[in-house]
Amino acid sequence: MLLKRLLVLMPEPTSAEDILLTCEASGNPPPNFRWTKDGEEFIPSNEPGLSVSLGSGTFMKTGVVSGPMSQYKGKYSCYADNALGTAVSNEVQLITETEGEKKVEEGESVVLKCNPPISTVPPVIHWMDERMHHIELNDRVTQGRDGNLYFSHVTINDTRIDYTCNVQYLNARTILSKEPITLTVTTSNSVVRSRRPQMMRPSGTHSTYHALRGQSLELECIVQGLPTPTVKWVRKDGQLSESRTSRHLSDRLLRISNISVSDGGEYQCSVNNSQGKVTHTYTVSVEAAPYWTKEPVSQLYAPGETVRLDCQADGIPSPAVAWSINGKPITSIDSNPRRTVRDGALILRDVVFTDTAVYQCQAHNKHGTILVNTYIFVIELPPQILNADGQKYNSTEGQNAVLQCQTFGSPRPKVTWERNSSASLLAEPRVNLLTNGNLQITNVSHGDEGLYTCSVSNTNLSINADLDVLNRTVILSPPGSLRVQPGKTAIFTCLAQVDPKLTPPHIQWKRSGQELFQSYAEDKYTFEGPDLIVANVQTEDEGVYTCEVITNLDRVEASGSIIVVDRPDPPTQLQVSDPKDRNVTLSWTAGDNHNSPVIEFVVEFEDGDSKERGWEELKRVSGTNESVTVSLQPYVSYRFRVISINNIGKSDPSMPSDLHSTPPQAPDNNPENVRSESTDPDTLVITWEEMDRRVFNGPEFHYKVFWRRVVGDTTWYSNVSTEPPYIVTEVGNFSAFQIKVQAANQKGEGPELDPVTGYSGEEIPLEAPKNVGIVLLNSSAIRVTWEPVNEKTVRGHLLGYKIHLTRFGSRGHHQGRRAREPETSVEVETGPKEEKRVLGGLRPYSHYALTVTVFNSKGEGPPSKTLSFETDEGAPGPPMSLLLDSHAGTEMTLHWTPPAQPNGVLKGYLLQYQIVKSDNSPMQVETIDDHKVTHLTLKQGRTSAGDGEPITREGATTLDGGTPPSNISLSVGEKSVNMSWVPGQRQRSVGFQVQYLNKQCTYELCVCMWLCLCHCRDTGVLASRSRWLPIRDNDRQLPLIGNHTWPKHRKQKHRNRNQENPTMKRKTKTTQNTHLSRPDHCTMENDLLQGSGRDSTPPPPPPQRCRLRLHPNKPNKTTPNTKGGQRG
DSSP states (O other), rough: OOEEEEOOOOOOSSSSOOEEEEEEEEEEOOOEEEEETTTEEEOOOGGTTEEEESOOOEEOOOOOOOOOGGGGGEEEEEEEETTTEEEEEOOOOOOOOOOEEEETTTTOEEEOOOOOOOOOOOEEEEOOTSSSSBOOSSSEEOOOOOOOEEEEEOOOOGGEEEEEEEEETTTTTEEEEEOEEEEEEEEESSSSOOEEEEEEEEOOOEEEEEEETTSSSSEEEEEEEEEEEEEEETTSOOOOTTTTTETTTTTEEEEEEOOGGGEEEEEEEEEEEETEEEEEEEEEEEEEEEEEEEEEOOEEOTOOOOOOOOEEEESSOOOEEEEEEEEEEEEGGOOOTTEEEEEEEEEEEEEOGOEEEEEEEEEEEEEEEHHHEEEEEEEEEEEEEOOOOEEEEEEETTSSSEEEEOOEEESSSOOOEETTTBBTTSSSSSSSEEEEEEEEESSSOOGGGGEEEETTSSSOEEEEEEEEEEOEEEEEEEOOOOEEEEEEEEEEEEEEETTTSSOOOOEEEEEEEEOOOOOOTTEEEEEETTTEEEEEEOOGGOEEEEEEEESSSSSSEEEEEEEOOOOOOEEEEEESOOOOOEEEEEEEEEHHHHHHOEEEEEEEEETTHHHHHHHHHHHEETTTSEEEEEEOTTOOOEEEEEEEEOOOOBBBOOOOOOOOOOOOOOOOOOOOEEEEEESSSSSEEOOOOOGGGGOOSSSSOEEEEEEETTTTOOSSSEESSSSEEEEEEEEOOOOEEEEEEEEEEEEEEOOOOOOEEEOOBBOOOOOEEEEEEEEEETTTTEEEEEOOOOHHHHOOOOEEEEEEEEEEOOSSOHHHHHHHOEEEEEEEEOOTOOOOOOOOOOOSSSEEEEEEEEEEEEEEEEOOOEEEEOOOOOOOOOOOEEEEEEETTTTEEEEEEEEEEOOOOEEEEEEEEETTTTTTTOOOOEEEEEEEEEEOOOEEETTTTOOOOOOOOOOOOOSOOOOEEEEEEEEEEESEEEEEEEEOOOOSSOOOOBBBOOOSSSSSOOOOOOOOOOTTTTTOOOOOOOOOOOOSSOOOOOOOOOOOOOSSSSOOOOOOOTSHHHHHHHHOOOOOOEEOOOHHHHHOOOGGGGTSSSOOOOOOTTTTOOOOOOOOOOOOOOOOOTOOOOOO
């Protein structure tokens, strides 16, 4: 009988088996099987959940077992027996590891072990709960490379009964679920204290690692501490490679990819929290399996040549190099003086045809072996050039250009290169003749352009090659490093300059080395010319973005990056510790800063007794700190929370702390701004600024009010008040008191304080100022004097004096006019120390009355005796108006009205005039006694006090004759025509005749329109009126409506053109804009047409013609506006 085998297999993922013990045996007769466990008989078929395979002793778990898996832990032996004997298997041990239940206090560190079965291929570990959800990993909870789950410190939220380690063997397609672990976190009876960092994995301060070149190395730095420590990686003897190093598991794991010999050295993990710092040093030594640095090349050789096969390899430790010929070690072949090995190179001198063979070079060290085959063919062949003649090569600046001239022959043809018959081509260090005959030019420039010739020595064989050097492709605007908030759009720009001879470039975008393609479905990536648009940026979009500009000759690339930034997560684990009467220590753990460092933390509080005030800022803390001691007020219930702030914004608040109440104490301060606000006589009103409830410091808060007279009292009177003010009565009028107010509560009173002086209520003054005097300084100013009053009669604080001044009218003889003038009063206040005041701005030649009073905050006292006075005569004001008019070429009429303020008895007027446009015209001055003058420039009134202010106007006489209008234009509407023109030079008081013909009607229409405006510079113009003229067609009246734009300066009276106004003559200006419309009636004229004899229409123009004609109609001879012609 033969017992075949006994082994343990792992279940497949599709099976429910967790236990599989195989026992198979063969024999004749067939054997029977039985098992022992720890030396005791074990019958698998009697165990619920276990089943035995038919015809063997193999049993497995196929159902739900009763009880924990640990019941099957032990050493098992299988027995197979028949009539001929019994076979016994080797003993096998079944291990069931269970962590069971772990119980720790809040704030402690803990490790949940996985202990996966040993395998040649490392398994993948997943920690999950009973619903197959992954346990969240962060900087506080980390999974080690050993599969264990490490807690830097635990919180109440870590309590659960289903921490399950799942071990996945990828090659075997197998998952093994370990027994769930229960973790119970209990609340500490004392305040959870912070702890300095300590290493959990690896332990100690130093560890050593060995790695092979080309592999990956992972360094762990798993730590414990409270608050959660931060981890920083540095290389002590150099810089960390940015491209081949990456950080994972919240910086707890440093991975070095494709490790090279240069990565050997010392690395350090530095761990910090608010309680301290710890470091761990990693010494990394890198070894390497053999790798080629120079390999021998297969070639054709001619008899008699020397062959050198270089074979160089490197590795750590350095590899040994050995040669073989056709698979036989060279050391086992008969020695040949033509064959030598020196420094790894095989040298064959004077080769013959029998040296044709395959030569092997082998390098090996303890990490492996490499081998290369090289074929040596000894033959005689005539030379030939394999490349075509006249081939053109294109290259871009800075690249390496290779001009091909490959030859074939044995012995090997000797190749030479020339350029422009220059034999010094190879003297240029950038030019190299390659062993295959090609010419290599490194770092080409435009100076390398031209024709090159390749020749075979001792033959007439040659070819030409033409090199053209183009401008290199340059990225002018590379993509940048973008910091983008989630949901926003990122735009990279890659603008390149390409030689026009090159093909249009293709821009290929990559993300972390992977090509990107435009996504039409979700619009994630959009390519618009040189731009890459990344829409709706999320955390998974972070990475390095590379734009590669590709032409048919070169390619360049530039990289940018996306870093997703956002406002920070709220702080967690806010704790209140070390409470004292007046302060407390707060500590917290910062949330994820989302790639934007926390600038500061804001500590806020809420008063539990005044929740309506909401959350208030208590203190700001630097973003590098996660704890702070804050000062508190006594007898306040505090609830705290913390907010993080970075450059993006504020986080949500942390969860609030529990309520913390401070014990009561006596008040620290007294109320501020203690004062008297007494307004009523015989009353002292003591008031102050109410104190905030938060500074009461204790229960039964109140104010103690103290007062006493400044003179006569040495005893303080006091009383208690819960709020201001406090009123004391029957204290007399305006008496001085010393007052003070002290804060108090159940625990005591506030600090001692100094009294302030206040007064009881005031009463209005009793007396008027005496000896009031007036001195006339000029016609518009006086000086008022008085004697100060006795301060006792003021009955309050003397605030000053009031001067009351009233004007009753002019001193003129026109009593009726004076009676109509309203009285005007002026009140002037002075300071309490003043005894005189100068008053200006009085009206000359007027009647005035004056009184003086004293006043305090209660009001004014009785007035002084009324003093009346008169001001002297003064210069008159300007005339109220001045109107100019000229209706003839040699005369001008002017009109004016007397001044509104004569300021005395008016004596006459002073005239000044001159010709404006004459440089040599003298100014004429005379007294007004005749109104007929040629030119008026100045008119003044006079009194006995002197000349008054002038009033100035300019005017001109009219112009004889006239010139036709110019710049005639019209704009045609649906039912109207708008006409405009520019009058001739100096045209005023003129009329314009407008004639037109309706081509679509049987009637003919002609209108004579006479317009006249009167104009004086700066004084206004005359308006116009319209009347009907008998213009008929088939007994029907047709209207011609004129709309004119008139100046707005002054309303004027109309005058008939043939009837002179006996009271006023004016110059006129013609309007330039006439609007013609044609409804059912037609006529219009200015009232200047009245009596002009122009009521008949002019003869009509010829039929079927539309004619417009404008001309002056016997214009009055006036000068134009000084601004020239105007358009309507």
